[in-house]
Amino acid sequence: MATIKDVAKLAGVGVGTVSRSMSVNQSVSDKSRQKIKVAMEALNYRPNSMARSLSSKKSNIIGLWVPSFSGSFHRKMLQTIEEELRQKGKHIILANAEGANTDEERIKCLDYLIERDCDGILMSCPELSLVELAKIASRYPNILFLNRSLPEPNKNFFSINHYAGGRLAAEHLVGLGHTEFAIITGRMSAQDAQNRHQGFIDYLLEKGITVDPELIIFGGYKFTQGTLAVKELLGKNKPFSALFCGNDKSAMAAISILHSKGIQVGKEVSVVGYDDIDIAAYTAPALTSVHAPIESLSRNACHKILNLCYGENLPVETQFEPHLVVRKSSHSVNTIKK
Amino acid sequence: MATIKDVAKLAGVGVGTVSRSMSVNQSVSDKSRQKIKVAMEALNYRPNSMARSLSSKKSNIIGLWVPSFSGSFHRKMLQTIEEELRQKGKHIILANAEGANTDEERIKCLDYLIERDCDGILMSCPELSLVELAKIASRYPNILFLNRSLPEPNKNFFSINHYAGGRLAAEHLVGLGHTEFAIITGRMSAQDAQNRHQGFIDYLLEKGITVDPELIIFGGYKFTQGTLAVKELLGKNKPFSALFCGNDKSAMAAISILHSKGIQVGKEVSVVGYDDIDIAAYTAPALTSVHAPIESLSRNACHKILNLCYGENLPVETQFEPHLVVRKSSHSVNTIKK
DNA sequence: AAACAAAACGGAACCGATTCCGTTTAAGTA
DNA sequence: TACTTAAACGGAATCGGTTCCGTTTTGTTT
Numbered sequence: 001m002a003t004i005k006d007v008a009k010l011a012g013v014g015v016g017t018v019s020r021s022m023s024v025n026q027s028v029s030d031k032s033r034q035k036i037k038v039a040m041e042a043l044n045y046r047p048n049s050m051a052r053s054l055s056s057k058k059s060n061i062i063g064l065w066v067p068s069f070s071g072s073f074h075r076k077m078l079q080t081i082e083e084e085l086r087q088k089g090k091h092i093i094l095a096n097a098e099g100a101n102t103d104e105e106r107i108k109c110l111d112y113l114i115e116r117d118c119d120g121i122l123m124s125c126p127e128l129s130l131v132e133l134a135k136i137a138s139r140y141p142n143i144l145f146l147n148r149s150l151p152e153p154n155k156n157f158f159s160i161n162h163y164a165g166g167r168l169a170a171e172h173l174v175g176l177g178h179t180e181f182a183i184i185t186g187r188m189s190a191q192d193a194q195n196r197h198q199g200f201i202d203y204l205l206e207k208g209i210t211v212d213p214e215l216i217i218f219g220g221y222k223f224t225q226g227t228l229a230v231k232e233l234l235g236k237n238k239p240f241s242a243l244f245c246g247n248d249k250s251a252m253a254a255i256s257i258l259h260s261k262g263i264q265v266g267k268e269v270s271v272v273g274y275d276d277i278d279i280a281a282y283t284a285p286a287l288t289s290v291h292a293p294i295e296s297l298s299r300n301a302c303h304k305i306l307n308l309c310y311g312e313n314l315p316v317e318t319q320f321e322p323h324l325v326v327r328k329s330s331h332s333v334n335t336i337k338k
Numbered sequence: 339m340a341t342i343k344d345v346a347k348l349a350g351v352g353v354g355t356v357s358r359s360m361s362v363n364q365s366v367s368d369k370s371r372q373k374i375k376v377a378m379e380a381l382n383y384r385p386n387s388m389a390r391s392l393s394s395k396k397s398n399i400i401g402l403w404v405p406s407f408s409g410s411f412h413r414k415m416l417q418t419i420e421e422e423l424r425q426k427g428k429h430i431i432l433a434n435a436e437g438a439n440t441d442e443e444r445i446k447c448l449d450y451l452i453e454r455d456c457d458g459i460l461m462s463c464p465e466l467s468l469v470e471l472a473k474i475a476s477r478y479p480n481i482l483f484l485n486r487s488l489p490e491p492n493k494n495f496f497s498i499n500h501y502a503g504g505r506l507a508a509e510h511l512v513g514l515g516h517t518e519f520a521i522i523t524g525r526m527s528a529q530d531a532q533n534r535h536q537g538f539i540d541y542l543l544e545k546g547i548t549v550d551p552e553l554i555i556f557g558g559y560k561f562t563q564g565t566l567a568v569k570e571l572l573g574k575n576k577p578f579s580a581l582f583c584g585n586d587k588s589a590m591a592a593i594s595i596l597h598s599k600g601i602q603v604g605k606e607v608s609v610v611g612y613d614d615i616d617i618a619a620y621t622a623p624a625l626t627s628v629h630a631p632i633e634s635l636s637r638n639a640c641h642k643i644l645n646l647c648y649g650e651n652l653p654v655e656t657q658f659e660p661h662l663v664v665r666k667s668s669h670s671v672n673t674i675k676k
Numbered sequence: 677a678a679a680c681a682a683a684a685c686g687g688a689a690c691c692g693a694t695t696c697c698g699t700t701t702a703a704g705t706a
Numbered sequence: 707t708a709c710t711t712a713a714a715c716g717g718a719a720t721c722g723g724t725t726c727c728g729t730t731t732t733g734t735t736t
Binding site for chain 2: 682683684685686687688690691692693
């Protein structure tokens with residue numbers, strides 16, 4: 001593989017000139033630029049990214065920490081971030097914490113990214129405590145936390161107001177006249193699952209409605225967990241007319257099971273999901289869901305990390321509000337009663 | 339940040355000794371090792387991976403090219419590869435070709451990986467022609483192709499025998515007594531979709547069964563595409579008792595739509611999917627599917643790239659046979675008739 | 677104790693870029 | 707034409723590791 005020296009020799013110029021010719025706004029004569037261009041093509045020259053990184057002290061790599069690839073939430077995030085950073089010529093390396101069940105393992109997973117000299121890291125970990133996150137941030141400055149929030153707004157925490165999202169779902173169902181609720185939550189060790197749940201029940205409480213504790217199943221965000229949770233729910237043999245699910249995957253599982261038991265979703269039971277993933281519009285019936293603006297969040301986090309690591313000056317927001325998308329899986333309770 | 343020189347100075351040894359102490363099987367006395375360890379800890383030393391890469395001419399990065407993150411197929415692949423390579427201390431960088439619709443864009447996406455000096459590349463592209471792949475391979479030696487096959491077996495092509503998989507599905511349904519078939523395929527520009535389809539209809543042909551061309555919908559692997567395809571299918575108002583779907587996502591969409599139309603899947607209509615993704619066991623009814631051993635394929639491809647790039651000597655297979663997993667969505671046609 | 681092989685070691689050379697510094701060339705002004 | 711100033715340039719120093727080479731130390735054998 002040809003090096004910059006080979007190019008310089010063939011073009012009859014110094015290595016400095018070749019290097020300068022590769023970046024804009026550097027004073028190199030058109031004549032030299034042309035000679036260098038010819039030489040590069042003749043030698044099929046491609047700059048060595050490792051040498052570049054070493055001398056410029058920029059790896060042009062951003063690390064991305066995700067708790068799994070399975071969920072639509074993080075898939076969307078991954079997809080958006082990859083697109084956004086690739087456009088800027090940056091590369092991402094991945095750490096999937098799927099198998100990591102303890103804080104220690106989660107941090108080991110992070111160290112795997114740090115050791116590679118990423119310029120910055122985007123971390124979407126719903127489970128590490130805020131204390132733990134603070135420790136991490138002090139040890140490693142260029143890190144942003146996605147889908148996490150602090151009590152007071154912080155420029156390095158990008159969050160969706162899931163509490164408000166939970167309230168939106170409750171408001172919608174109460175508005176439809178429902179009074180008997182069931183809930184399938186995500187893993188309650190995760191901050192976002194807590195917030196969604198809390199928002200939901202807080203709104204109900206304000207309206208004087210309480211949910212039978214037996215009808216709250218602490219499930220998870222996976223399809224399979226949703227399946228098990230609904231089965232458990234139905235096993236209780238207690239009436240409910242509305243079901244709020246922690247995310248769309250578990251809502252889809254719920255719809256599927258309810259359907260197979262001959263219960264008509266959108267008529268006998270209203271189901272509301274969360275996240276508004278791509279396929280929510282295509283389930284049968286189409287799923288009413290709280291839309292979480294993951295894409296905006298991801299893009300803004302990318303902007304911030306670009307500002308931080310490469311001196312760009314892109315606009316950044318850190319707080320994102322969900323909104324409700326009403327489809328066919330939720331229906332007025334009055335119709336049901338008659 | 340402390341460098342190896344700082345460590346050497348503090349430990350009172352040469353830089354060579356420090357470097358040697360970091361790799362096993364290098365002759366360094368226990369005394370020196372100890373002094374160096376102490377110095378490293380005192381300085382909180384972490385080797386600079388870029389400098390390391392430059393001098394060792396190994397980036398320890400493997401590039402991964404995938405056509406999208408959306409499908410379960412590639413998600414599983416990504417997950418397996420990430421796990422396998424991380425275990426070996428390698429890092430992966432991603433190129434998602436989601437938006438790439440032309441060969442040119444797909445190759446640009448590949449160049450994005452090459453420019454980063456990956457030691458090797460794993461590419462799972464179902465759509466580039468074999469000629470195009472050959473060109474790529476000649477330009478860039480350390481590349482393996484996943485889920486692609488050549489007429490004759492090739493050590494750099496890792497493939498699942500999808501043709502046999504298609505036949506398995508057909509054999510199963512014919513065995514159940516079905517004679518009236520409908521098919522929803524993947525995108526026929528993709529090699530694997532072609533093979534699955536060809537295997538299926540070839541088996542039927544051998545049994546003297548032909549499929550009404552109107553009941554073959556050229557759909558896609560996405561849930562949404564499946565939804566549209568089934569609707570189109572039902573719009574034809576032609577009878578069929580068995581439906582073969584190009585993958586599980588579209589099969590799930592089919593089940594959902596059929597169910598909502600009051601058609602009982604597993605009784606009136608048998609549905610067989612392909613891939614056997616994790617949630618296939620949890621749909622209602624549970625999905626009969628052709629199991630594609632993506633995990634094995636991915637692991638073996640990792641082994642091969644480790645052998646190729648780092649002189650390891652792991653066992654490698656390149657051909658993988660699918661098998662059928664019978665669940666509740668397929669049923670004998672005799673029961674239906676009575 | 678002498679002789680010798682093997683282990684341990686220090687340090688220079690090298691990997692392939694970027695950047696800084698001092699010099700040459702070109703352009704503009706009087 | 708002579709002088710000034712800026713643009714263009716060549717090449718050395720640098721980034722932080724690995725590895726090779728020649729020397730010193732250690733340990734074993736006679």
